[in-house]
Amino acid sequence: MEHTLPPKATVEIRPPVTEVGVIGWMKANLFNGWYNSALTLLVLYLLWLTVPPFVDWALINSTWIAGSDQCKASDGACWSVITYNIRFILFGFYPHDLQWRPLLAMALLVALLYYSQNRNHWHTSLAYAWVIGLFTMGLLLKGGLFGLESVESDNWGGLPLTLLLSVFGLTAAYPVGIILALGRQSEMPVIKSFCVVYIELIRGVPLISLLFMSSVVFPLFLPEGVTLNKILRAQIAIILFTAAYIAEVVRGGLQGMNKGQYEAAESLGLNYLQTMRLVILPQALKIVIPPSVSILISAFKDTSLVVIIALYDLLKTTQTTLTDPKWMGYSAEAYIFVALIYFICCFAMSNYSRRLEKELDTGL
Amino acid sequence: MDTTAPEKIPFLRDPAKLAILYQFLTVVGVGLLSYYLIGNTLANLERQSISTGFGFLEREAAFEIGETLIRYGAADSYGRALTVGFLNTLTVAFIGIVLTVLLGTFLGIARLSSNWLVAKLSSWYIEFFQDIPILLQLFFWYAFFYEILPSPREALNLMPGVFVCNRGLIFGVPHWHDAFKYAAAAFIVAWVLIFFIRRWAEQRQAATGRIFPLIRCSLALLIGLPLLAWWLSGAPTAMNVPQLTGFNFKGGISISPEFTALLLGLVLYTAAFVAEVVRAGIQSVGKGQREAAMSIGLKPAHVLNQVILPQALRVIVPPLTSQMLNLTKNSSLAVAIGYPDFVSVAGTTINQTGQAIEGVALIMIVYLVFSLSTSAFMNWYNKKIAIVER
Numbered sequence: 001m002e003h004t005l006p007p008k009a010t011v012e013i014r015p016p017v018t019e020v021g022v023i024g025w026m027k028a029n030l031f032n033g034w035y036n037s038a039l040t041l042l043v044l045y046l047l048w049l050t051v052p053p054f055v056d057w058a059l060i061n062s063t064w065i066a067g068s069d070q071c072k073a074s075d076g077a078c079w080s081v082i083t084y085n086i087r088f089i090l091f092g093f094y095p096h097d098l099q100w101r102p103l104l105a106m107a108l109l110v111a112l113l114y115y116s117q118n119r120n121h122w123h124t125s126l127a128y129a130w131v132i133g134l135f136t137m138g139l140l141l142k143g144g145l146f147g148l149e150s151v152e153s154d155n156w157g158g159l160p161l162t163l164l165l166s167v168f169g170l171t172a173a174y175p176v177g178i179i180l181a182l183g184r185q186s187e188m189p190v191i192k193s194f195c196v197v198y199i200e201l202i203r204g205v206p207l208i209s210l211l212f213m214s215s216v217v218f219p220l221f222l223p224e225g226v227t228l229n230k231i232l233r234a235q236i237a238i239i240l241f242t243a244a245y246i247a248e249v250v251r252g253g254l255q256g257m258n259k260g261q262y263e264a265a266e267s268l269g270l271n272y273l274q275t276m277r278l279v280i281l282p283q284a285l286k287i288v289i290p291p292s293v294s295i296l297i298s299a300f301k302d303t304s305l306v307v308i309i310a311l312y313d314l315l316k317t318t319q320t321t322l323t324d325p326k327w328m329g330y331s332a333e334a335y336i337f338v339a340l341i342y343f344i345c346c347f348a349m350s351n352y353s354r355r356l357e358k359e360l361d362t363g364l
Numbered sequence: 365m366d367t368t369a370p371e372k373i374p375f376l377r378d379p380a381k382l383a384i385l386y387q388f389l390t391v392v393g394v395g396l397l398s399y400y401l402i403g404n405t406l407a408n409l410e411r412q413s414i415s416t417g418f419g420f421l422e423r424e425a426a427f428e429i430g431e432t433l434i435r436y437g438a439a440d441s442y443g444r445a446l447t448v449g450f451l452n453t454l455t456v457a458f459i460g461i462v463l464t465v466l467l468g469t470f471l472g473i474a475r476l477s478s479n480w481l482v483a484k485l486s487s488w489y490i491e492f493f494q495d496i497p498i499l500l501q502l503f504f505w506y507a508f509f510y511e512i513l514p515s516p517r518e519a520l521n522l523m524p525g526v527f528v529c530n531r532g533l534i535f536g537v538p539h540w541h542d543a544f545k546y547a548a549a550a551f552i553v554a555w556v557l558i559f560f561i562r563r564w565a566e567q568r569q570a571a572t573g574r575i576f577p578l579i580r581c582s583l584a585l586l587i588g589l590p591l592l593a594w595w596l597s598g599a600p601t602a603m604n605v606p607q608l609t610g611f612n613f614k615g616g617i618s619i620s621p622e623f624t625a626l627l628l629g630l631v632l633y634t635a636a637f638v639a640e641v642v643r644a645g646i647q648s649v650g651k652g653q654r655e656a657a658m659s660i661g662l663k664p665a666h667v668l669n670q671v672i673l674p675q676a677l678r679v680i681v682p683p684l685t686s687q688m689l690n691l692t693k694n695s696s697l698a699v700a701i702g703y704p705d706f707v708s709v710a711g712t713t714i715n716q717t718g719q720a721i722e723g724v725a726l727i728m729i730v731y732l733v734f735s736l737s738t739s740a741f742m743n744w745y746n747k748k749i750a751i752v753e754r
Binding site for chain 1 (some may be wrong): 477485507732734
């Protein structure tokens with residue numbers, strides 16, 4: 001039996017106006033049901049109470065370039081505290097006319113990071129580029145070679161110090177973390193227990209106790225007459241701390257490996273080092289790239305704790321600015337500025353980590 | 365036929381022997397390193413004439429502590445000062461954990477709300493507070509109290525009897541009366557009762573399939589019993605309300621700006637992480653579970669209680685405990701804003717006595733005890749809720 005379809009309707013019936021477009025969207029997402037409508041209205045009311053006064057304070061009534069006298073007269077935000085002290089906040093006690101060097105080092109770091117985020121650029125040569133790049137950055141900060149004037153590390157400060165502690169910290173901690181993770185997975189009881197004790201010990205205590213240790217106990221460990229400078233000691237504490245967390249992340253990657261990979265490598269006659277270097281680690285480390293970015297984010301945020309042992313990182317330079325009688329009382333503005341710097345960096349990294357997770361997800 | 369014994373494996377190719385060699389070398393390496401470090405340390409201590417050991421705990425501390433739960437004065441010993449700090453850490457961690465779980469759960473659920481505005485605001489909150497160092501947030505709240513809030517004379521009156529000013533948070537409490545003692549006892553009794561009712565309800569459900577309204581019943585007991593005890597013992601309503609006299613408030617309870625700033629910073633920061641944990645937990649329960657539960661005729665409340673929550677909690681609890689531990693560890697940042705927690709008191713002790721190693725060791729031991737007991741709890745919990753494969 002055959003049906004004949006009715007002739008196609010000439011008039012296309014459009015959905016009612018209340019179901020599409022802005023109105024439809026609002027109906028579906030803001031006012032579906034009395035409960036959600038009440039909630040939306042309540043939230044809108046709260047926003048109306050808070051946002052306009054904040055905008056008023058931060059933008060409309062604010063002072064941007066006038067001196068502190070005019071700030072005292074106005075009742076808006078005083079962003080001059082930033083504009084007047086920006087060089088000290090960003091670079092600390094670094095010699096004024098040499099501040100192009102840390103600036104250049106930071107630009108180099110940003111360029112390297114930007115270049116590395118594209119997965120098509122991930123070759124062995126990129127690793128060399130990073131080694132050279134990190135060396136150049138260190139050289140730019142320290143000087144003393146190629147006619148660059150030498151700058152004592154006591155004068156390092158601000159954002160370069162924050163970046164230095166976190167980036168060098170992570171770079172140096174990664175190999176240590178991998179060794180610890182391999183040790184924890186090892187079948188040799190002595191090595192395994194050393195690694196487990198180390199990892200659990202470090203993960204169980206707050207970073208600040210390690211920083212305390214770096215400032216008061218490390219000097220006792222050294223033979224008479226030998227001293228390590230404060231920044232290096234803090235850097236060692238951060239490396240020791242980060243390595244334990246990296247070890248746990250890498251262990252996750254190692255445990256995610258199929259047993260067949262180990263057996264296949266063994267049946268090819270590879271020894272332990274070859275198995276790890278050629279078969280297991282390349283795959284395991286790929287899995288753990290996104291969580292490693294999260295560790296970089298934590299390391300970046302955690303370096304702010306060096307304030308407590310009086311290193312002049314970004315947060316400490318800001319606090320120092322605020323102790324100047326001229327700029328006392330503008331903490332909110334200064335801290336909001338620093339918070340924005342941290343937020344932009346961390347947000348970019350966490351977005352990247354999320355994107356990478358999606359891209360690397362091969363559905364296994 | 366070749367019957368010779370298998371060829372002897374050379375020493376360097378025998379995994380078993382190599383393993384022993386490597387482990388021996390590790391032990392020797394670690395031993396030598398420790399010997400070197402300990403030797404240096406002892407020599408340094410001798411030169412600075414610092415005696416090792418925990419004898420200093422008995423000596424007089426000679427410094428005051430702003431906030432104490434137990435009686436303490438400058439004449440007391442370092443040991444007692446450290447106890448005060450330890451109790452302060454426990455206080456801030458306990459209150460912080462309770463508030464964080466509440467706020468974090470709220471934010472996590474809001475993040476999944478079908479209301480676009482609520483979901484967006486919640487996700488912005490989570491992103492923003494996660495990405496700013498906790499120390500910076502603490503400094504901000506500390507400055508907020510000391511610079512932005514007005515003096516007691518112009519204190520903000522949030523609710524009747526609750527004031528905020530640069531002296532901290534001040535609120536009224538009921539005058540002490542025995543009735544509150546009985547109410548507290550009734551509260552404990554209610555918990556014990558709930559424990560037994562729960563056991564009975566589980567057994568009955570397993571035997572007959574009938575579901576007992578446990579949550580409603582528990583809430584009624586928890587609120588009703590203390591109220592009843594309070595009412596029976598005279599229903600006292602007298603309040604100790606803070607009054608502005610001169611330059612400061614008298615009466616009520618006042619909480620210092622340091623404590624409030626620390627609590628606020630820790631809670632707002634950790635709640636962002638807890639919210640993500642809660643969201644992941646809720647999303648981990650497959651849609652089919654809800655549909656299956658509804659199709660066998662469970663009521664919406666039962667779908668949540670009997671099907672969704674037990675499975676979501678299995679995913680939520682492990683990362684949640686690690687967030688609680690993080691909060692406890694982060695409470696050590698109190699030292700930066702002058703709240704006398706354990707690390708802060710230990711830091712003062714190190715500065716005064718020079719007993720750096722003992723001081724740092726004490727700090728580490730205290731936090732290790734926290735984290736080891738947490739992981740012991742986790743192991744117990746994981747074993748308890750592990751899916752029984754059939």
